[in-house]
Amino acid sequence: MGIGDFDLYYRDLTAKSFELTHQRHLKYGPIFRLGPESVSICDGKFAKEILSSHRFRKPKEIYSHVFQVFLPNIFTTADPDFHRQRKGLLAPVFTWANMRRIEGTVIETGIRPLLAKFHRIARANAADKSGKPAAVVNLYKEFTNLTFDITGRLTFGRSFNIINADASQEVFDWFSGYFYYVAITRIFPFLNNRPMPFIPPVQRGYIGRRGIVNLAITTVRERLDYLKELDHAYPDREAAAIAGKVPHDILQLMIDARDNVADTSADKAPPNLNGSSAGPLKMGEGRCLSPEELASESLVQMVAGTETTSSALSWVMYALLSHPHHYQRLVDEVLTAFPLPVDATSDSVDIIRADSIKARLPFLGAVIQETLRYYPSASTSIPRVIPEGGLDYGDYHVPAGYYVSIPLYATNRDPQLWSRPEEFIPERWLAPVHRPDPDSGSGATVMDPGVKIGIMTFLSGPRGCLGRNLALMELQLTLANLIRQFNWEFADPANSMLNPVEYITLRPESKELLVTLTPRMEHGHNRY
Numbered sequence: 001m002g003i004g005d006f007d008l009y010y011r012d013l014t015a016k017s018f019e020l021t022h023q024r025h026l027k028y029g030p031i032f033r034l035g036p037e038s039v040s041i042c043d044g045k046f047a048k049e050i051l052s053s054h055r056f057r058k059p060k061e062i063y064s065h066v067f068q069v070f071l072p073n074i075f076t077t078a079d080p081d082f083h084r085q086r087k088g089l090l091a092p093v094f095t096w097a098n099m100r101r102i103e104g105t106v107i108e109t110g111i112r113p114l115l116a117k118f119h120r121i122a123r124a125n126a127a128d129k130s131g132k133p134a135a136v137v138n139l140y141k142e143f144t145n146l147t148f149d150i151t152g153r154l155t156f157g158r159s160f161n162i163i164n165a166d167a168s169q170e171v172f173d174w175f176s177g178y179f180y181y182v183a184i185t186r187i188f189p190f191l192n193n194r195p196m197p198f199i200p201p202v203q204r205g206y207i208g209r210r211g212i213v214n215l216a217i218t219t220v221r222e223r224l225d226y227l228k229e230l231d232h233a234y235p236d237r238e239a240a241a242i243a244g245k246v247p248h249d250i251l252q253l254m255i256d257a258r259d260n261v262a263d264t265s266a267d268k269a270p271p272n273l274n275g276s277s278a279g280p281l282k283m284g285e286g287r288c289l290s291p292e293e294l295a296s297e298s299l300v301q302m303v304a305g306t307e308t309t310s311s312a313l314s315w316v317m318y319a320l321l322s323h324p325h326h327y328q329r330l331v332d333e334v335l336t337a338f339p340l341p342v343d344a345t346s347d348s349v350d351i352i353r354a355d356s357i358k359a360r361l362p363f364l365g366a367v368i369q370e371t372l373r374y375y376p377s378a379s380t381s382i383p384r385v386i387p388e389g390g391l392d393y394g395d396y397h398v399p400a401g402y403y404v405s406i407p408l409y410a411t412n413r414d415p416q417l418w419s420r421p422e423e424f425i426p427e428r429w430l431a432p433v434h435r436p437d438p439d440s441g442s443g444a445t446v447m448d449p450g451v452k453i454g455i456m457t458f459l460s461g462p463r464g465c466l467g468r469n470l471a472l473m474e475l476q477l478t479l480a481n482l483i484r485q486f487n488w489e490f491a492d493p494a495n496s497m498l499n500p501v502e503y504i505t506l507r508p509e510s511k512e513l514l515v516t517l518t519p520r521m522e523h524g525h526n527r528y
């Protein structure tokens with residue numbers, strides 16, 4: 001272990017690595033040495049070049065540790081051929097057209113139950129002696145439960161129903177145990193992969209990992225058995241779909257996905273869960289994912305897609321409530337575009353859909369983008385291995401084999417790309433803003449260069465986020481509908497400041513975003 005490693009652990013332990021790296025870039029410029037064999041580069045345009053191809057590979061040991069719960073998968077692989085093939089199969093699953101297909105599932109599993117729960121809470125409050133429907137909830141926790149239920153339903157084919165659960169669910173404990181385990185075994189690798197009954201948190205993580213792997217395998221098996229039965233009952237899949245028997249979720253889209261390359265050799269056909277070959281694929285069908293590969297991809301989506309999205313939801317609400325004029329502008333936009341019918345009741349009010357939200361709520365889009373810039377859910381530094389020939393940046397040459405890290409939080413606040421980067425300004429996404437010229441003191445009114453280049457929050461290039469469209473759809477649906485149906489305020493305005501900390505994702509240190517909700521229908525005809 002070198003001095004650089006101590007620095008790395010120090011930064012990890014503070015949970016403020018994102019902020020420390022940002023401060024160092026402001027002090028030392030766009031490049032500095034991060035460790036004995038690694039550099040950090042904060043330069044949006046250059047980062048895009050690095051990420052535009054597979055030349056700068058993922059360091060296998062770092063990625064497999066966190067994201068390889070089971071088999072190598074799209075997230076953990078460092079092999080360009082494996083990745084190209086897997087992304088070729090999975091990227092079409094996450095197109096907007098497919099998001100529309102699964103939107104109903106997202107609404108029924110997550111958005112509607114959450115709205116109903118908030119109405120229930122308000123109704124219960126109104127029934128007590130205060131008579132007021134306003135009620136306090138911890139939005140951070142509610143959003144964690146929401147995205148857990150949605151991703152679980154989409155990738156495991158079943159809702160864990162945590163939104164409505166009174167007690168913690170076993171599966172939720174498995175995942176949280178696993179996340180904690182990953183954090184500990186990263187610092188103490190010798191604890192990895194073995195039962196540790198005398199160290200309860202490690203043992204919990206060990207059990208958690210076994211639990212989620214078994215669950216993923218069982219889920220895929222059950223779905224494949226179900227589809228076999230369907231094939232017996234209906235002449236073809238289209239007839240089954242018309243009868244409403246084909247599930248609308250990501251698991252199904254992954255099962256149906258084929259790559260463009262026809263592969264007729266038996267030895268390349270995917271093995272089944274018992275390890276034997278599933279037999280040759282039919283000509284022209286292309287390769288599909290084996291059951292084990294499906295289980296592995298479902299798992300990594302669960303790991304990569306829940307806390308990232310719930311963190312983004314919490315930070316949007318926090319940013320809005322900390323900037324009441326932005327909040328008010330958004331409320332006006334939502335209620336003008338989608339007024340509540342005067343006789344609306346909590347049960348009858350419709351849910352606004354993603355296409356209408358995108359078309360009619362531009363300020364919401366800007367607020368989401370600005371929050372993803374300002375509080376990137378994955379605020380960490382993204383490491384890549386420098387290929388043969390080394391890396392030239394300005395006057396510097398960094399040798400092959402070193403790591404280059406791209407700090408997402410710092411790049412999203414790079415003054416070269418964003419005017420007044422430390423301010424939360426959603427308007428920058430809609431219209432030119434004043435960019436002061438540091439030399440002349442004057443300036444110009446132009447679009448921020450960062451708007452054109454784009455935020456780094458989902459990364460970019462071939463290794464960019466697979467679930468970006470899904471995350472954006474979840475954000476739009478949740479925020480538009482929550483803001484339309486309820487008014488939101490900090491529960492304790494005098495103590496509302498949150499301290500962001502980084503534990504893989506950026507979250508409030510307290511794990512709390514305490515807010516008061518008041519149903520808007522209360523002011524019309526409908527009452528509790």
Ligand code: HEM
Pocket residue numbers: 074075076087151300301302304305306308309312376377378382383456457458459462463464465466467468470471
């Ligand atoms: C606001 C929410 C999200 C954010 C900020 C986010 C961010 C990111 C980032 C920064 C990466 C690159 C990581 C790296 O290379 O180290 C990534 C990759 C990935 N994300 Fe997301 N993500 C989000 C939601 C999701 C969702 C909902 C899913 C799926 C259900 C998902 C699945 C993945 C996968 C599979 C990869 C690996 C892609 C590849 O290597 O080709 N993410 N995400």
